Amino acid sequence: MKSTIILLFGVCILFCSCHEEKKQEEQSHTIKMEKENQPISELSIYNLPSVWTTQNNKEIELKELKGNVLVMVMIYTSCKAACPRLVADMRSIASQIPEAKKNNVKLILVSIDPETDTPQRLKKFSIENDMKSDQWVFLRGSKEDTREFAAVLAVNYKKISPMDFSHSNIISVFDQKGELAHQQEGLGVNNKETVSKIIELAH
Amino acid sequence: MNSLLKTVTISIIFSILITSVLAQTQGMVTVKGGVYIPLYGVDSTAVKINSFLMDVHPVSNTDFSIFIQKYPEWKRNTVKRLFADKNYLMLWETDNTLGDQLHPNAPITNVSWFAAKKYCECLGKRLPTVDEWEYAAMADEHITDARKKETYNQYILEWYEAPKSFNNTIGSTFKNYWGIYDLHGLVWEWTMDFNSVLISGESRKDVDKDSNLFCGSAAVGASDLMNYAAFMRYAFRGSVKANYAIRNLGFRCVKDIDIVP
Incomplete structure (x- = not known):
């Protein structure tokens, strides 16, 4: 059963990795955005x-x-x-x-x-x-x-x-x-x- | 009974695991590495290419629609101007849909280098280097290097003259030696280091080999003055900027082959 769990976990990593990365990226991005007073302009x-x-x-x-x-x-x-x-x-x-x-x-x-x-x-x-x-x-x-x-x-x-x-x-x-x-x-x-x-x- | 269930579960999970690994390299084929002399090389000498996986087809409109649903920051209405000019996905009917004008299976075009790069990264892939792209693209149906074949060059040049080939669907041109379609005949393609082409100091000018504009400009001479088609590709790469979105410029991805120790 333990191996099943490990496998399931592996599957999840494979499927979700890019998505997770994006979430983290977004999170850290929002934190940093909050630090800045002004939004960053389009061409910056x-x-x-x-x-x-x-x-x-x-x-x-x-x-x-x-x-x-x-x-x-x-x-x-x-x-x-x-x-x-x-x-x-x-x-x-x-x-x-x-x-x-x-x-x-x-x-x-x-x-x-x-x-x-x-x-x-x-x-x-x-x-x-x-x-x-x-x-x-x-x-x-x-x-x-x-x-x-x-x-x-x-x-x-x-x-x-x-x-x-x-x-x-x-x-x-x-x-x-x-x-x-x-x-x-x-x-x-x-x-x-x-x-x-x-x-x-x-x- | 319990052990049977366990076996079944494990085998199902295994097959999911395998297919998901395969999914990442699905639609890719191996281009076997080797040594070749590119039009513009390191002191015009041979360049060594490691084996790599390349997408069989260019990225299609449908593929790209899926990408922007997942990464809405790359939609036409949200993308930053730094990363894509105003021609980005210009012919889409709305910010989300292709509309009737664009064939779902036609190659995606009007995409910037930044968008192409991000697309590949999100699939665990990357854009090919100029050297890798040229290496894969010198193969015709039968041999790995058809650059000396007059008919092959003729084919490419005739395509450069043919209008609106970007409306055709992916896979509609010939399958080359490696099993790759559409490197010639459909759209031009972004490369990771397109801005390594030194035809002028600033990428939008066309002054050749001015030693005031380049450091080491004597070394950027061409190796094969007969390869006019390649000249055109290098000139094109040298003339674009990373945020340009152009009607006949698409892309495909490649992937390094993991070396098993």
């Missing part, structure tokens, strides 16, 4: 449920960044060609944000190589590149979540060898609600427009 990246790890080995959900203007770029730390220039672009943008508005702007670098870019490695990279203040956030997530996030940013990337990736060089600006406000494409392009958009949004 805060609709993405993914969990990320920062350079300080802290787990965060994107929506914890809500209320900030976000400047985002996707890179990988072992990159030798374009990424140093993208990183330089990010630093150049950061340096043009007035001191008074700095607290409302987060500069975010998302790794497209989560296997190699451990939190320790990201931390080291942040120190080497003088991106130590709280304003800089490095994120790494699962391969799937990274692919999904890139899909949202319209960033394309592909692993082209064990060490290297091809990727689009795009810097994206998101407003306080998490909606895409501006994108700058290419390397070493004039970032005047990007900077003025950030200043306009941050208040």
Whole structure:
């Protein structure tokens, strides 16, 4: 009889698993929704449920960044060609944000190589590149979540060898609600427009 | 008597157990792994594909109706704009029903990548990678790699020119070597990493190989300049965004084969 019960239980797990998952998802979702005062808008990246790890080995959900203007770029730390220039672009943008508005702007670098870019490695990279203040956030997530996030940013990337990736060089600006406000494409392009958009949004 | 009852109960439960396991892989066939050179590969060299299970047919309108009843957040009126543009399920008569215009057995189209991905995940499956899809789709009725066959390429290109094939029902084209239908001839299909196609820096532009837009762009040359049909597929993938819902773009799911230790 005991075995029958175990079997029944097994059957239930098989049948209900996806449903259960959904219920749990819904529950945790409602709890989190209650925490937020404002509903998340339709086009907001805060609709993405993914969990990320920062350079300080802290787990965060994107929506914890809500209320900030976000400047985002996707890179990988072992990159030798374009990424140093993208990183330089990010630093150049950061340096043009007035001191008074700095607290409302987060500069975010998302790794497209989560296997190699451990939190320790990201931390080291942040120190080497003088991106130590709280304003800089490095994120790494699962391969799937990274692919999904890139899909949202319209960033394309592909692993082209064990060490290297091809990727689009795009810097994206998101407003306080998490909606895409501006994108700058290419390397070493004039970032005047990007900077003025950030200043306009941050208040 | 009691023991007989017990045996019967156990055997019934066992059969339910087995069928429910089968149900998850029902309608799927094994694509045996191997090595092949994709149009755009890692330094244009061979890519290794592990064996995987693939849906025999693309997901149908009926399949998708069942999904949205279970997951109402993917209905036309409730889906978030971030995840699907306004063309999502556009031709459905209502938010819940297909209506007369759409055949229940036609492939689902006007679905975004996010919706396709979620559908597969809820069945314990996933979307195929570009490499997996191309690998399965290079087979014709008889051989695993028919890319060099002129008639095969001709067939695919003729379909690309044929209008409104998305109205046809699933299973209406040929069955390929693996036992899979409709990879060519019905609708185009979403892939997990469609955004790994680097034809331009930003996915909606069509500038080729600009080293300012890409890191490592010298490596994204094509391996087979004759494969025009594949070019079109890669170009299409490179031109769409994940929330696009397009009339001739559907999907099917795949599953990893669990390796018994």
